[in-house]
Amino acid sequence: MTHQSLAAVLEAWAAGDGTRRAVAATVAALADAARDIAALVADGPLAGRLGAAVTENVQGEVQKELDRLADERILAAARSAPVAAFASEELDHPVVLDPLAPLLLAVDPLDGSSNIDTNVSIGTIFSILPAPADFPTFAPEPGADIEHAPFLQKGRAQLAAGYVIYGPQTALVLTVGSGTWLFTLDRRAGLFKLTGERLAIPAETREFAINASNSRHWDDPIRSYVEDLLAGDAGVRGQDFNMRWIASLVAECHRILVRGGVFLYPADRRKGYHEGRLRLMYEANPIAFVVEQAGGGASTGTDAILDLEPARLHQRVPFIFGSHNEIERIEHHHAFPDATSDRAPLFGKRGLFRE
C-alpha cells in the first residue's frame, strides 16, 4: 500500500497561498525535529540520562535532560522556518527569530516528562498562530526576549496545531482547520506518511481518564460526574465505564482519537491547582483544535477552550476533552451542580469519595 508523504500532502494543501506555504514549511521543520527526537527516545538509556533532572523550568517544575534536548531541537527547527517568535514551556519569555516572518510558534517540546524513563509514550505539542500585523514594529532584534502579548490570541486563531507521539509508533497528528490528519513515521524511509484522514472521535464512549488520586480535592461537578461513571450499571448511567490514566496528555489524546473517551484534568483545591495543571497556549489550545476538528469537544467544564481569552503565556486551565456527548454531560454537571447523583450507591452522601 502506498501512502503519501507529509511533504506531498502539505505541498498540495499549500499550493498558491503564501500563509499556507509558511505553515507547511513550519510543520515540515517540526516533523524533521520530531524525527530526531523520536530517535533519541527510541535509544532511551543508550542516548544518555534522558530522564535525569537538570534544573527547574519557569513553572517551577523539574526540567529533565530530554525536556532540554527536545526544546533545543525544536528551537533550531523554528529558526529554519518562517517563524517570527518562538514560545516554549521551557522558556520564561518568547524569543524573537525573524521579525518579518508571518507565524508564531508555541510548543510543549516534551509532554509527559514523568514517563521518560518508563518507556511509556511521550510527545511534542505545537500551536501555530499568525504573527500580529504590527509585530515588526515593536519586536526587538532577533534573539531578544519579548513580552507575552503577541501570543495572547484565542485558540480559534490557530492556523495549525498538532502533536507528535513517540510510542511504539511515532505519529504526527495535524490539523490546519479542515479535519484532523494522521501521519505515521516510516523509520526506514525517514518520512512521515499519511495513514489517516478526517479522523472522527466517536460521540459516545464508555472510557474516561482522570487522575483519581486527586479525588478528595475535586469540586462538586467533577466529583458527581465521576461518581456516576464509577457507579456503573448500578448508577444513573446504567452502564459500566472503563478508566485509564497514562500521565502523558498526548497519549491520552491519541487513544481518544482512535477509539473515543474523555480526559479530565480539572482545577482542584490543591495549592497551585486552582486553574488546573495543563497549560492553555501550548497544551490545551492545540489539543482542543485537533479534537474539535475530529468532531470531539474541548472545554473547561463551562467554556469552550478555543474561545478563552488568554491572559498569560504560561497560564494553566482546567482541561476536559473527548467524545462530544460526554463533554456535554460534563458541562451539564457544571451548569447544574445541585443535580448530583446521590442515587449512586457507592458515592452517595456517605460514599467512598465523600469527605
Ligand SMILES: O=P(O)(O)OC[C@H]1O[C@](O)(COP(=O)(O)O)[C@@H](O)[C@@H]1O
Ligand atoms: O502527574 P499528573 O498530575 O497526573 O499529571 C499528568 C499530566 O502532566 C503532564 O505530564 C504535563 O505535561 P509536561 O510533562 O509537559 O509537564 C501531562 O502530559 C499529563 O497529562
Ligand SMILES: [Mg+2]
Ligand atoms: Mg505537557
Ligand SMILES: [Mg+2]
Ligand atoms: Mg513538557
